Amino acid sequence: MKILDNGFHSFKNAINSLQYLEKAKDQNYEYTLKEIIISLHHSVETLFKYIIKSTNEYLLYENVNDIFSQKSKNFIENKNNDIKYQTIKFIDAIDRVIILKNEKMSSKQYNFFITLNEYRNALTHFELETENKQIEHLIANVLPIIYRILKNNIPEFKEFVKNNNLQANVNSIIKEELNWKLKQHINLVKKIQNADAQIKYYDRNPKEKEKFFKNHNTKEKNISYEKCPYCNKNTFIRTDTIIIGFEEKIFSGECKFCGFKSSKENALFIFNDFSSYELYLNEYFTYIFDILEETICNENNLDKILELEEIKVLGQLYESNKEEIEDVFIQIVQKKVEELCEYFAEAYFNKHVNGYVEYGEEMLTEGSVSIDLSLDDLECDNELVNIINNIYVFTNGNLEFLDGKVQYSNEFEYSIIYPNPNWDNEDTEGPCYIQADYKFDSSNFWGAFDFEPYEISDDEDDDNNMWSM
Numbered sequence: 001m002k003i004l005d006n007g008f009h010s011f012k013n014a015i016n017s018l019q020y021l022e023k024a025k026d027q028n029y030e031y032t033l034k035e036i037i038i039s040l041h042h043s044v045e046t047l048f049k050y051i052i053k054s055t056n057e058y059l060l061y062e063n064v065n066d067i068f069s070q071k072s073k074n075f076i077e078n079k080n081n082d083i084k085y086q087t088i089k090f091i092d093a094i095d096r097v098i099i100l101k102n103e104k105m106s107s108k109q110y111n112f113f114i115t116l117n118e119y120r121n122a123l124t125h126f127e128l129e130t131e132n133k134q135i136e137h138l139i140a141n142v143l144p145i146i147y148r149i150l151k152n153n154i155p156e157f158k159e160f161v162k163n164n165n166l167q168a169n170v171n172s173i174i175k176e177e178l179n180w181k182l183k184q185h186i187n188l189v190k191k192i193q194n195a196d197a198q199i200k201y202y203d204r205n206p207k208e209k210e211k212f213f214k215n216h217n218t219k220e221k222n223i224s225y226e227k228c229p230y231c232n233k234n235t236f237i238r239t240d241t242i243i244i245g246f247e248e249k250i251f252s253g254e255c256k257f258c259g260f261k262s263s264k265e266n267a268l269f270i271f272n273d274f275s276s277y278e279l280y281l282n283e284y285f286t287y288i289f290d291i292l293e294e295t296i297c298n299e300n301n302l303d304k305i306l307e308l309e310e311i312k313v314l315g316q317l318y319e320s321n322k323e324e325i326e327d328v329f330i331q332i333v334q335k336k337v338e339e340l341c342e343y344f345a346e347a348y349f350n351k352h353v354n355g356y357v358e359y360g361e362e363m364l365t366e367g368s369v370s371i372d373l374s375l376d377d378l379e380c381d382n383e384l385v386n387i388i389n390n391i392y393v394f395t396n397g398n399l400e401f402l403d404g405k406v407q408y409s410n411e412f413e414y415s416i417i418y419p420n421p422n423w424d425n426e427d428t429e430g431p432c433y434i435q436a437d438y439k440f441d442s443s444n445f446w447g448a449f450d451f452e453p454y455e456i457s458d459d460e461d462d463d464n465n466m467w468s469m
Contacts, residue, residue, distance in 0.1 A: 360418030
């Protein structure tokens with residue numbers, strides 16, 4: 001089997017098996033998960049080595065100097081002695097592809113490959129914990145990076161994905177992971193809000209704070225306290241730990257002082273995306289900005305995947321940072337409007353202009369054709385409507401800021417080819433100008449959504465203030 005076919009086969013097995021994982025039960029679930037990890041790990045190592053080989057075959061080997069030395073000696077002495085080839089390991093293949101192909105990768109993304117390698121090694125040498133879908137979440141995180149690199153560097157990959165109907169499966173895996181991340185982040189933000197409120201309560205009531213620590217016994221029998229990741233007091237009780245290959249990665253639990261709680265799912269999200277509580281707490285406020293476009297362009301409506309209390313957390317973030325968030329939303333809608341205008345103009349030309357007698361004759365007599373395109377159907381586009389719906393939910397019913405900010409005007413030029421009646425068997429080519437103008441009007445969307453804006457209480461107003469940048 002050729003190296004490319006070998007790698008593609010393992011990649012297809014991993015993606016298809018992921019789709020059926022939910023139906024697997026008990027022991028079959030663990031065996032299926034094992035096959036997924038082994039297949040994905042093998043596909044990455046094999047296909048990345050294929051990319052390296054296509055650049056320079058010798059970069060596949062750890063002992064490059066020894067190989068050249070032995071080859072040189074054989075050449076000089078006219079011998080054919082066996083040469084030992086030691087191929088590079090998994091992480092070495094990742095490193096070389098990054099450098100050789102200039103593939104951009106953050107430290108967080110790089111850590112996904114390290115963790116994938118740890119899971120694969122744990123499968124081989126140790127027991128592997130499969131609770132809380134921690135492996136599925138890792139795969140969903142690393143998959144888009146693998147997909148991008150293979151698409152960029154293996155010309156056959158795009159056709160392979162198409163022929164095996166893998167795109168829909170990949171998109172589904174990524175979409176579900178985004179939904180899960182969003183829910184975990186919102187859940188943690190709410191817990192941070194509660195912890196912050198508790199700390200402020202103690203600051204306002206020093207006697208209560210003194211009473212708490214007087215009663216708090218860090219040496220209480222059968223209870224081991226450690227430093228809370230949020231308030232840094234030695235009042236945190238660990239309830240669970242995520243372990244890979246006998247190595248502790250991150251813990252979950254609850255602080256008895258500030259009340260900060262981290263479930264095992266919360267801890268898994270933090271480990272996957274930030275590796276530690278410290279890094280998450282340093283970046284959690286800006287994290288929502290990092291995933292804002294993915295969140296708003298999500299195929300699922302936010303009001304269908306989030307509970308009202310979760311939506312209110314997004315609303316608090318919006319209320320305290322309107323200018324910054326509205327700028328992002330304007331850019332998202334503007335980008336989609338421009339894409340749609342270009343699509344509608346081309347579609348109109350192909351369907352209603354090119355090949356039609358009236359426009360062909362107009363081009364012959366006038367030298368060109370000019371059309372003002374009606375964009376009434378643009379606001380019926382499902383993707384645009386979904387984006388506007390999600391902004392409506394995120395902002396608690398505010399769309400007016402898009403008015404006057406999102407607009408587009410452009411003249412698209414196409415070529416009409418039409419038989420010239422004055423010349424036998426010859427065509428005349430001339431320009432067709434299609435003018436597309438669009439101006440966003442929020443009133444066109446009123447009544448289009450199921451979400452009912454909620455009233456903001458005084459307590460929620462106080463919460464908004466803590467999220468100001």
